[in-house]
Amino acid sequence: MSEHPMFASDMVEIVESFVVETQEIFENLDQDLVQLEQTPDDMDLINRIFRAVHTVKGTAGFLSFEQMSTLAHRFEDVLNKMRKGQLKFEPWMLDVMLEAFDLMKVLLQQVIDKKLEDIDMSDILSRLEAIASGAAAQQTNADAASAESAPAEVEPEAAAETPDEPTTDAVAEENMAAPAAESAVAEANTEKETPDVRENESTAQKTESPSSSKKRKQSSTTKIGRVVDSTIRVDVERLDNLMNLVGELVLGRNRLAQIVGNIRLAGGLDAEHQELVDTTTQIDFITAELQNAVMKTRMVQIGRIFNKFPRLIRDLSREFNKEIELITEGEETELDKSVIEEISDPLVHLIRNAVDHGIETPEEREKLGKPRKGHVYLRAGHEGNHIVIEIEDDGRGIDAEKIKAKAVEKGIISAEEAREMSTTEAYNLIFMPGFSTAQKLTSVSGRGVGMDVVKTNITKLNGMIAVQSEVGKGTRFVLKLPLTLAIIQGLLVRVASEVFAVPLSSVIEVVRTTREDVNSIKGEEVIRLRDSVLPLIHVKDVYGVPGETRDDRFYTVVVGIGNRRYGLIVDDMLGQKEIVIKPLGAYLENTPGIAGSTILGDGRVIMILDIGEMLKMVRPHQQYVV
Secondary structure, three states: OOOOHHHOHHHHHHHHHHHHHHHHHHHHHHHHHHHHHHOOOOHHHHHHHHHHHHHHHHHHHHOOOHHHHHHHHHHHHHHHHHHOOOOOOOHHHHHHHHHHHHHHHHHHHHHHHOOOOOOOOHHHHHHHHHHHHOHHHHHHHHHOOOOOOOOOOOOOOOOOOOOOOOOHHHHHHHHHOOOHHHHHHHHHHHHOOOHHHHHHHHHHHHOOOHHHHHHHHHHHHHHHHHHHOOOOOOOHHHHHHHHHHHHHHHHHHHHHHHHHHHHHHHHOOOHHHHHHHHHHHHHHHHHHHHHHHHHHHOEEEOHHHHOOHHHHHHHHHHHOOOOEEEEEEOOOOEEEHHHHHHHHHHHHHHHHHHHHHHOOOHHHHHHOOOOOOEEEEEEEEEEOOEEEEEEEEOOOOOOHHHHHHHHHHOOOOOHHHHHHOOHHHHHHHHHOOOOOOOOOOOOOOOOOOOHHHHHHHHHHOOOEEEEEEEOOOEEEEEEEEEOOOOEEEEEEEEEOOEEEEEEHHHEEEEEEEEHHHEEEEOOEEEEEEOOEEEEEEEHHHHHOOOOOOOOOEEEEEEEEEEOEEEEEEEOEEEEEEEEEOEOOOOOOOOOOOEEEEEEOOOOOEEEEEOHHHHHHHHOOOOOOOO
């Protein structure tokens, strides 16, 4: 197959813009289609879905992506009949709509890959056409006369009528979404219509005076121009470069602050030095504001991830014959784009397992005195410099005793260890690779399926995950993640002759410890921290730090990563500081237990600890919290 003309070098920007626009449309369309099943009489929703599909049809047609344009056109016919009241929505129709939508996503991926291949769409096209004409509804009614839903209502003239296209306001609204760089595409989308549309438009123009037509066009143009001018798309690589420059500025600010501090210690400040202090204060303020502004440009709403889950819940509910409703909160919560990309898979795993293993069948729920419909809650919110995400279900909960019994059966822990284990410690066993309590294997299986993926991804982000559950009531997973991965808050600690930075997102608390507080269990040093036993790790031994350390009094930095808690033994605390993560370079990039480096105000280069990797180094075979 010859290369598509739209993939020529002079069309790259237009095609890329089409891809970005269509991906944004698809993100919202996924959620809107599922919502249609819940509120089929919402005309605003139907019109919104129609405009989305119409926009894809027009731009795909202009760019000669014929298969996508044809599919969107048939899809649009169905929606047009619905919005005009000529076709009544029935739940079974959504299966066909979602299948068509999934195929549209496949066709878009072909554009992204620049490999257009012919797909046999005859089946889905005929089914869409049958729905639009009313034939499918009549056949369904004939095959299932006892069904409660009535056949689709089609007016006598509607079957032969060509669908009306959107009004000028609808076209204007579509074009408002197009970027300024692609005004030609947007304009062509408005003008390139089927013959029946041009006929309808010419008929409308006959009844409209020239002056009113001119005012209408001017109004639309003004409205479009105002919205387009308010936004601009920027390549992520440029934002990354800008973030790196801000990072260098932060390092310079820290260096300047260190110099001022040294002058103070050397004998006070004279008049000239006071000007330096004032200038430093001003630079500090401006740097902080600039850093905040740049970080905001990288922030995206977590709703972009949340929007895909209503469809996932619907599909899984039908697969397992369960009645489940997804309730989301905090979709407007923002976090860095790099973090967003990493949390999608963990959330998918947690939700899939909540549906399969957590929520009971409607019949089981009725016997337990619960409503037939189960609920999955997905919440997000800020907590300081972190984002907290909760995934909760009102299902059967996790039985800690069953978890321990399964772990003993698999030889993961001994019977004695199981007896000594707390409930929370037992919950943490589900994060082991392949650990599952499912009685039978399914495509989604028990809570152990994918839980190791969840822990791995959260660990990679220097985040923490906690499990809360009550048998018969439900389960809640709480994820705590840093807002960004470029500039972080770090806790500076001294170990013998070296200084290290510990990511503050991994620090739970710091405890002053003496040698008398340390005990030994099975040859391992631990301390009792309130109602739990905390294993200790000597940072000096892990990294081979030269020099002497204090043995009588030291600090224990309690860290948590994923589902584990440990105490890091350090000599001194040097305070909290905003640090810029710098890569180690090709020669040192694979150094185990080191996440990167940073530069202190006095010019020293120090290492940033990778807590997750360090724990793997120290206890590669330990699968649970002591």
